[in-house]
Amino acid sequence: MKTIISKKITILTILSILVVQLFPIASLAAGAADFWPSGIQVMSNSAIVMEAETGTVLFEKNADEIHYPASITKLLTGLIAVENSQPDEIVTFSREAVAESYGGTSSIARDVGEKMTMEQCLYGMMLESANECAYAIGEHIGGDMDNFISMMNNRAKELGCTNTHFTNPNGLPDEDHVTSARDMALIGRAVITNPEMARIVGTKTYVIPPTNKHEDETFLNNHHAMLNYYHTSRYLYDGCLGGKTGYTVAANNTLVTFAEKNGMTLVCVVMQADRPYHYEDTINLFDYCFDNFTTADISESSNLFTNQKKESVGSLVKNMNLASVKAEGTIVLPKTADFADAGYEIKPADVITPGTIARIDYTYGDRAVGGGYLIYEADDTASYPFHSEAEAIGKEKSFRIDIRLILIIIGLVAFVILMVTFILKKTSDVLIDRPRRKTKKERPLLDEIQPISKKKTRTIYRRRRRRR
Numbered sequence: 001m002k003t004i005i006s007k008k009i010t011i012l013t014i015l016s017i018l019v020v021q022l023f024p025i026a027s028l029a030a031g032a033a034d035f036w037p038s039g040i041q042v043m044s045n046s047a048i049v050m051e052a053e054t055g056t057v058l059f060e061k062n063a064d065e066i067h068y069p070a071s072i073t074k075l076l077t078g079l080i081a082v083e084n085s086q087p088d089e090i091v092t093f094s095r096e097a098v099a100e101s102y103g104g105t106s107s108i109a110r111d112v113g114e115k116m117t118m119e120q121c122l123y124g125m126m127l128e129s130a131n132e133c134a135y136a137i138g139e140h141i142g143g144d145m146d147n148f149i150s151m152m153n154n155r156a157k158e159l160g161c162t163n164t165h166f167t168n169p170n171g172l173p174d175e176d177h178v179t180s181a182r183d184m185a186l187i188g189r190a191v192i193t194n195p196e197m198a199r200i201v202g203t204k205t206y207v208i209p210p211t212n213k214h215e216d217e218t219f220l221n222n223h224h225a226m227l228n229y230y231h232t233s234r235y236l237y238d239g240c241l242g243g244k245t246g247y248t249v250a251a252n253n254t255l256v257t258f259a260e261k262n263g264m265t266l267v268c269v270v271m272q273a274d275r276p277y278h279y280e281d282t283i284n285l286f287d288y289c290f291d292n293f294t295t296a297d298i299s300e301s302s303n304l305f306t307n308q309k310k311e312s313v314g315s316l317v318k319n320m321n322l323a324s325v326k327a328e329g330t331i332v333l334p335k336t337a338d339f340a341d342a343g344y345e346i347k348p349a350d351v352i353t354p355g356t357i358a359r360i361d362y363t364y365g366d367r368a369v370g371g372g373y374l375i376y377e378a379d380d381t382a383s384y385p386f387h388s389e390a391e392a393i394g395k396e397k398s399f400r401i402d403i404r405l406i407l408i409i410i411g412l413v414a415f416v417i418l419m420v421t422f423i424l425k426k427t428s429d430v431l432i433d434r435p436r437r438k439t440k441k442e443r444p445l446l447d448e449i450q451p452i453s454k455k456k457t458r459t460i461y462r463r464r465r466r467r468r
Contacts, residue, residue, distance in 0.1 A: 329372015
C-alpha cells in the first residue's frame, strides 16, 4: 500500500513540476516578421473570411460596420431550432406565420393550420428562404415570438456577437434588426460546425411530401448559386458547402457561404453588395484565401515535447507519454510562414475533458491563429495513475490534472519539509546541550553535599593553623 501511494505521489510531483515549469515560459514571441497576405480588392461594402475550426480571420473589410442582414438572419433561426428540437416534431402554421408570406416575400405558400415536421420547415426556410417557415419555427421553439427573439439575441451573444440585435426570425425589414459581417461569420461558423445544419444548408434540392393542406408534393431548390444550378451555373464553385442568400432594398445583397479545400473550411460573409458582386467577391475571396493560407496540425508541428525532451523527463509507466498535444488542434498560417514563426501561450484549460492538462493558444504577430490542448495520454496497454480497477472498467483511461490542487500539494509538501527540518534542528540542539546540564535529581544531592564539603574544609584549615 505504501509503495502504491509513493508511486502516485511521485507521478503527481513529476506532472506538477512539468506544468509549473511550462507556465513561466509559456508566452513566446514569433520568430519572424509578421506577414499577412493582403492586396485583394472587393466591391461589397463589408466582407470577412473566417476559418471555421480555429476562428482565425483571414480577411476583413469594414467587418464591424452595422448593416441590415435580410434573410441570412435565418441561419441563426435554424441553428436555434436544431439545438432545441427534434426533426420529427410537428409544427403548425398559425395565421401570424402565414401572414409573413404576404406582399410577395419569399414563400412556399403554406396555409393556416398546415402541419409539417420541423425538418421540413427547416428545409423550406433554408433552401427557398420561406418567411412563413421561419416564423412558424420561431413560434414553435419559443412558445411565442417575443421569447424566441430573446433566444436569438442571447444565442448571438453566446457566440461572441457584439453588433447584433434581431427583432424577427426571417430578416424582413426593421430599423432595429441589424448585425455585422463579423457577427454573421461567428454565426456561420456555429452553423457549419453543427452537423445537422451543415447538412441542410448544403442540400441542393428537397421534396416536402403531401400535407394536411396540400395534396401535392412541394419541390424545393437551394437558391445559393455557388452550390446549386438554379437560375445560372455561372457562379458554381468547386468545394462550396452551401450557405444562405439574402436581399431587401434596404439591405441590398447579403451572402454567407461555406467552402472547403485541402482540409480547410472557410466562412465568407459579404454585406451591402450590389448584384452580382456578392457572388464575385465571395469567389475571389475564397480563391485568394485558399491560395495564400494553410492549416498546420499542432501535434505534428509543435516542438513543445520532442522525443529528446520526453526521454529526459522519462515516462511515468511503461508505454506512456507524459504529455502530448491534442491531435485535432490546428492553427492557420500564411503559406509563406513556418510553424516556428508562431508564438504560443499556455494557460489553464477552458474545458473539462479527461486527460486535459492545459490549453495552448497560438498567435502570428498580433493575430490569433488557433490552438489546441495539452493532454495526458497513453496507449491501451498502459496503466493510468489515480484510477482504481473499478473506475478503469468501461471508462476512458485518463484523468484531469487540477493545477490549483497541484500547487496546494506542493505548498503542503514544502511546509512539511520545513517543519521536519525545524524539529530535527531543535532535537539536535537538545542532544548536544544535555550532557552539560544537571538533572533535577542531581541538584538536591549537590545542594546537600556542597555545604558539608565547605564546613569540612574550614575545619581542616583551622586545625592546621593550631598545630603551627
